[in-house]
Amino acid sequence: MSGDTILNVERLTMRFGGIVAVQDLSFAAERKKITALIGPNGAGKTTVFNCITGFYKPSGGAIRLSHDDGRTIALEKLNDFRIAKQAKVARTFQNIRLFPGMTALENLMVAQHNALMRASGLTFLGLIGAPGYRDAEKRAIDLATDWLRRVNLLDRADDAAGNFAYGDQRRLEIARAMCTEPALLCLDEPAAGLNARESAALSELLLSIRKELGTSILLIEHDMSVVMEISDHIVVMDHGVKIAQGSPQEVRDDPKVIAAYLGTDEDEAAAVMESGS
Amino acid sequence: MTAPSTQTAKPATGIPALLKTAFINALIALVLFSLMVGIRTEAGSDGQLTYWTRFGELASLVAVVFGGSIVIDLLRQWIGPTGADKLVPPSVQSGMSFVGRYLAPALLIFTLLVPVIFYNQRYILDLAILVLTYVMLGWGLNVVVGLAGLLDLGYVAFYAVGAYSYGLLATNFGWSFWVCLPLAGILAAFWGVLLGFPVLRLRGDYLAIVTLAFGEIIRLVIINWQELTGGPNGVSGIPRPSFFGIPLDNSDDGLAAKLGIEYSSTHRIVFLFYLILALALLTNWVTIRLRRLPIGRAWEALREDEVACRALGINTTTTKLTAFATGAMFGGFAGAFFATRQGFISPESFTFQESALVLAIVVLGGMGSQLGVALAALAMIGGFELFRSLETYRMLVFGMAMVLIMIWRPRGLIGHRAPTVYLTKAQAISSDLVKEGHG
Numbered sequence: 001m002s003g004d005t006i007l008n009v010e011r012l013t014m015r016f017g018g019i020v021a022v023q024d025l026s027f028a029a030e031r032k033k034i035t036a037l038i039g040p041n042g043a044g045k046t047t048v049f050n051c052i053t054g055f056y057k058p059s060g061g062a063i064r065l066s067h068d069d070g071r072t073i074a075l076e077k078l079n080d081f082r083i084a085k086q087a088k089v090a091r092t093f094q095n096i097r098l099f100p101g102m103t104a105l106e107n108l109m110v111a112q113h114n115a116l117m118r119a120s121g122l123t124f125l126g127l128i129g130a131p132g133y134r135d136a137e138k139r140a141i142d143l144a145t146d147w148l149r150r151v152n153l154l155d156r157a158d159d160a161a162g163n164f165a166y167g168d169q170r171r172l173e174i175a176r177a178m179c180t181e182p183a184l185l186c187l188d189e190p191a192a193g194l195n196a197r198e199s200a201a202l203s204e205l206l207l208s209i210r211k212e213l214g215t216s217i218l219l220i221e222h223d224m225s226v227v228m229e230i231s232d233h234i235v236v237m238d239h240g241v242k243i244a245q246g247s248p249q250e251v252r253d254d255p256k257v258i259a260a261y262l263g264t265d266e267d268e269a270a271a272v273m274e275s276g277s
Numbered sequence: 278m279t280a281p282s283t284q285t286a287k288p289a290t291g292i293p294a295l296l297k298t299a300f301i302n303a304l305i306a307l308v309l310f311s312l313m314v315g316i317r318t319e320a321g322s323d324g325q326l327t328y329w330t331r332f333g334e335l336a337s338l339v340a341v342v343f344g345g346s347i348v349i350d351l352l353r354q355w356i357g358p359t360g361a362d363k364l365v366p367p368s369v370q371s372g373m374s375f376v377g378r379y380l381a382p383a384l385l386i387f388t389l390l391v392p393v394i395f396y397n398q399r400y401i402l403d404l405a406i407l408v409l410t411y412v413m414l415g416w417g418l419n420v421v422v423g424l425a426g427l428l429d430l431g432y433v434a435f436y437a438v439g440a441y442s443y444g445l446l447a448t449n450f451g452w453s454f455w456v457c458l459p460l461a462g463i464l465a466a467f468w469g470v471l472l473g474f475p476v477l478r479l480r481g482d483y484l485a486i487v488t489l490a491f492g493e494i495i496r497l498v499i500i501n502w503q504e505l506t507g508g509p510n511g512v513s514g515i516p517r518p519s520f521f522g523i524p525l526d527n528s529d530d531g532l533a534a535k536l537g538i539e540y541s542s543t544h545r546i547v548f549l550f551y552l553i554l555a556l557a558l559l560t561n562w563v564t565i566r567l568r569r570l571p572i573g574r575a576w577e578a579l580r581e582d583e584v585a586c587r588a589l590g591i592n593t594t595t596t597k598l599t600a601f602a603t604g605a606m607f608g609g610f611a612g613a614f615f616a617t618r619q620g621f622i623s624p625e626s627f628t629f630q631e632s633a634l635v636l637a638i639v640v641l642g643g644m645g646s647q648l649g650v651a652l653a654a655l656a657m658i659g660g661f662e663l664f665r666s667l668e669t670y671r672m673l674v675f676g677m678a679m680v681l682i683m684i685w686r687p688r689g690l691i692g693h694r695a696p697t698v699y700l701t702k703a704q705a706i707s708s709d710l711v712k713e714g715h716g
Contacts, residue, residue, distance in 0.1 A: 053588065084590030091588050099581035101711030102574075103696045103704075109571075110578040111589050116571035123599075126570040127563070137698075145700065157700040162710035180589055 426714015
């Protein structure tokens with residue numbers, strides 16, 4: 001792979017007791033590109049995600065994140081919130097995890113917690129209403145407004161997130177992750193449960209994030225139409241190991257991938273893969 | 278008795294169904310009460326078992342259940358199915374928000390005038406001070422339970438720390454109330470952090486149990502550390518608060534003499550009233566400000582979803598600790614006030630009962646709602662006094678009133694959440710969406 005990688009996963013292994021969920025997995029994600037992690041159910045994709053975002057501590061291997069400025073961070077050594085805070089990795093969840101009792105705008109404000117905490121002088125300056133904090137809050141609201149506009153939810157900014165339709169919640173969660181201004185955005189099945197029109201809108205959103213903001217994206221996805229359309233690079237997993245990688249075209253034609261997805265009946269598998277293109 | 282009635286997803290209509298439900302309920306009552314009421318046992322004079330039957334009482338109880346069941350079913354059909362939409366129609370909601378907008382200022386103005394209106398009624402003034410103390414405690418605990426969603430059953434520990442901080446510093450070193458007040462808050466907050474560190478990894482029921490234990494530990498330490506705290510005898514002779522250095526007594530240096538007015542013991546009561554009012558309003562103001570700051574939003578986000586908070590880079594441990602410490606600090610202030618008002622403190626004032634009462638105020642008020650907590654404190658403490666004439670049945674009536682309120686408004690008196698920031702319009706969020714937190 002070419003030199004400019006943002007994420008380098010080397011020989012990642014994750015064991016739960018006797019079960020090996022991920023074994024010796026190595027792959028890389030390029031900067032400002034969209035990398036997809038695909039595979040049948042139970043292949044270990046979400047486990048890889050949880051290792052990268054610090055929700056699991058890997059049993060072995062290394063996860064390296066290199067920033068624009070040349071800093072390299074060993075993600076496997078950081079734990080939970082520090083990965084989002086220091087390494088600037090944001091994620092979404094397979095089963096959406098918004099703050100349902102807070103408005104859409106509040107959700108996006110919570111995402112800017114660390115920046116706002118600094119601006120509020122760890123609350124003390126904010127408590128006395130220092131002008132510096134008020135400016136910072138205004139900028140935070142502007143950023144949140146901008147993201148609400150991008151995900152087409154601006155008119156619902158003051159509604160409780162729990163009242164949103166499923167597709168809207170998905171988009172709001174992506175907006176919330178983007179409000180942390182991440183270097184790497186990890187999306188766990190962003191298109192799950194979306195209809196065809198919503199999937200198309202999602203693809204457009206992700207492409208615009210990559211193009212306009214240069215954010216690198218790593219996504220897990222089952223919806224092949226989305227994966228094939230937007231991915232620059234695809235890594236295919238099955239039973240905890242990598243079975244293939246390459247461009248969408250290469251992966252689509254790989255017999256191992258087809259076999260993994262639909263047993264050994266290659267004709268049928270090929271038909272599914274074709275339908276996704 | 279609820280078992281047969283819960284199956285009325287489609288309410289039973291017609292007289293046969295009505296009678297059938299009533300008959301089943303009466304049958305259950307018969308089984309239950311035949312042993313509890315129907316047969317009375319007692320130890321005889323030689324220790325042998327004697328018993329006699331009370332079928333008359335049993336029959337009347339079963340008849341009451343039978344009749345009551347029919348009445349409840351009829352009422353239910355009359356009111357209609359209990360859906361959330363139907364219970365609070367939009368017109369009522371907008372009316373309530375109208376009331377809500379003016380209720381808080383009206384209450385505040387009334388509270389400010391209480392010493393003027395009831396100047397000669399010492400009983401009412403004392404009761405008002407007590408209510409305000411619980412309002413303050415409720416607002417303090419509201420930060421922990423209502424905003425951050427951490428179930429704290431040992432809040433009284435911080436109340437005790439505050440009270441003993443002031444009591445001991447004032448009696449041993451002669452420090453004035455105004456020096457000790459911030460110290461009491463700081464010490465309580467310090468204990469909050471100290472207790473919080475090991476505890477906050479736990480969630481939900483486990484957190485509740487451990488905080489309960491910590492509340493008891495503090496009380497037991499106070500009882501047993503005789504040299505410092507005086508043990509069960511408590512600390513007595515705690516100085517009364519001064520008006521910024523001017524004592525409120527009958528001496529020549531007293532405030533009354535300085536102002537050239539006749540001394541009255543009510544002056545001190547009125548002063549205490551405004552003191553606790555100021556402390557409570559300070560608690561309220563700080564909490565309202567904090568809610569709109571990133572730390573307050575993080576508390577509420579933590580209550581909604583802790584995992585999502587971590588994914589957004591929020592340090593959940595320090596966030597929980599700050600909530601714990603902030604709540605503890607207000608508890609400490611209230612404790613210092615308690616000590617100076619009473620002039621005497623002992624471990625008996627800091628039992629689990631107090632924690633439970635304050636928690637009940639927060640839950641009854643509607644978790645996270647400042648106005649709700651104030652109303653709940655008024656209802657709980659004031660209501661308890663109101664039922665004083667009922668004597669033996671006081672607790673019974675009070676308990677039933679609480680059950681009824683929780684049936685009527687399961688999410689507390691004020692059942693909605695106000696957003697902390699908005700673009701165009703602040704819309705109240707129904708509490709059905711708001712999470713209660715998992716610890």
